[in-house]
Amino acid sequence: MNSDEYNGIIADPAFFAGISRLVVTSDSIDEVLQTILEHSVRVCGAVRGFLAIVDHDRGELDVRYTAGEGWSEEKRLDRLKVSEETGRGITSHVAATGKLYNAECVDNDPYYIKSFDDVRSELAVPLIDSHKRTRGVLNVESSKLSAFGADEERLASALADFAAIALKISRHRQREKALVQIGKELHGFTDSQVILQKVLDVAAEALKFEDCSLFLIDRATDKLVLRASRGALKTRIGQASYDIGEGLTGWTAKQAAAVRVSDPSSDPRWAGRFQELPTKDVGAYMAVPIQGRSGLIGVLRVQRKKSPYKWFPNDFTDDDERILTTIAGQLAVALDNVRLMDQLVKTERLAAWGEMSARSAHMIGNRVFAIKGDVNELEYMIQSNSLGEGEARKLTESIKNGIFLLEEILNEFREFVKATQLDLEEVDLNEMVREAVEEGFPKRSQTRLNLKLAEKLPRICADPKKLKRCFCELMENSVNFQPDGGEISVTTSIADARSKKWLKPGQQAGRYVQVRFEDNGPGIRQENKPKIFNPFFTSRAKGMGLGLSIVKGIIDAHEGTIFESGTPGKGAKFTILLPYEESVCKSDRKRK
């Protein structure tokens, strides 16, 4: 470039204004860096140039952007080893030292490696970020000797800074996206290992935490227990645990403060018991406490490998700590919500239990009172020699009925209690529905049966006996409520959005199969709809009226849902949704 042209650029505010505008407005980091490189080649009067980005994990430079003459596909794909030694390339040297290098005559240069025949001089400037780390190298070449002077050096440095700013913005955008995604994952979070794991994956990938583990405090043992991990610890979820205060992780919990160390194994607090990486490879360690509403919930920790390249320190920065603390905050809110939900469910169940005990005591008491009355009468008649055969038969019959009623109450009570204790196995839902229908549908009936089972229904994880009990109960209800014929439809299918809106918000994203029992009996009166699943709600004089509440208990325990959506007067329509996932049949599935 002649000096007029150069001065022209300096004098032309539009040049830098254009570049800074691009950096600020463009969504594409590739577009920005390519443009900056092309400008660099032009304003420095170079024949060609390239921009290489540092790969910190591998200690390599990735030639990602090229401009000017003579580039072949092979040269474009070149990767350069970072090195400060002589004879390893000027770009490598600049990446390692983080300092500008101007080779006025490449023939005599100790670092230069020949790559193009026409090169006489070369200028390389590093892209340095706010933590003084080299992010990349901007390189321009000329076929003239001493082509680049102090002005070109300054110009190239300024352009390299723009490139560094663009990289920083891009990284911030990436982090923002990751945080938003984590927020989304945690929204409506109920209690799924899968989601916890996903959050860690997003955090680790987008935020360049190589390994990431989540420890939560177990209230029973007061230990930090591993709940999710990305690294080698994945196989020890639920087993690996630290005492509060033990190791760096335990220290974080005890002090409820973040820890950030660059050489953790030399830290006196280091215990090194459960590592995602071999101890010798751990380069940087950071852990933040997860603070819930009522104190500490757990610890979120991340590690980075030791960098084999001394010019690329792998420490965590203030930015990294802020991000991790933000994620920990989001996790805390989500986990707090889960805990509140759990408590609510427990409280509800406890209330149901109280009601249940009072009601059954009352019912049993009255039955026993009536039986005692019969026995009293029987005794009196025997004593007064007035017991005729007819009287005796009537009284024993009444006693027997009373005892049967007691046994029915006892049975329902037992089923209500056991509804939530599941014995899970993989089952074919269609098969079970078929069996239940065969058992529950009377052989000689005026009612027509319409059985529609979906083909290729995914297998689910369920307690077959309990589920069959549900289907039989619904079948029996349908049959009993339309004694004079009509039609009962039983269908299985994959649940669609219309059914899924009946699920709790946190469950709606899951995959569900559905079973529907439809009849054209009297249906359920609008005012009774909210009550039909309550214990003791009954329109039949049998047992305690626990039937549908037992069904609901069983379905809830399967993490599914049941609802009634028939039209009063036209028939009842009961639908059961049950989740299916590959991961549901784990033996450690909670029994609530």
Next chain:
Amino acid sequence: MCRILVIDDEEAVRNAVKRRLERDGYKVDTAETQAAGIEAIQTKRPPYDVVVTDMVMESPTSGLEVLQAALSSDIFTELIVLTAYGNVANAVECMKRGAFDYVEKNIPGVDVFELLSMKLQQALERRKASLVTLRRIEQYTKGK
């Protein structure tokens, strides 16, 4: 003949009590709700001598409401409250307000029907004594 009203929402309970009391020679009416019981107390004449009522029917204090109705209909009507085993607080409250006694429906090892029969007899005696006293007072005040 003495007239008794039995109020309980369980048919089996009503029938058993009625049968046992009829054996003792009483005339027994039954009512299956608090409201029906109160209506019978207010309309049937002469007033019932003794009312036997379940404590908990429509509400946990059904017994108290029946007591109030009975006493305002005839101040000397005796009331026996039937109550669930171990749940006597409200029944005791009834006694404080003038009920004759309470009988727990399910006392282990006790034939409550005999107990009830006995209590009923005692209640009738108290009623009789009250009426005798009343008559004497009336005579005394007339004589003056």
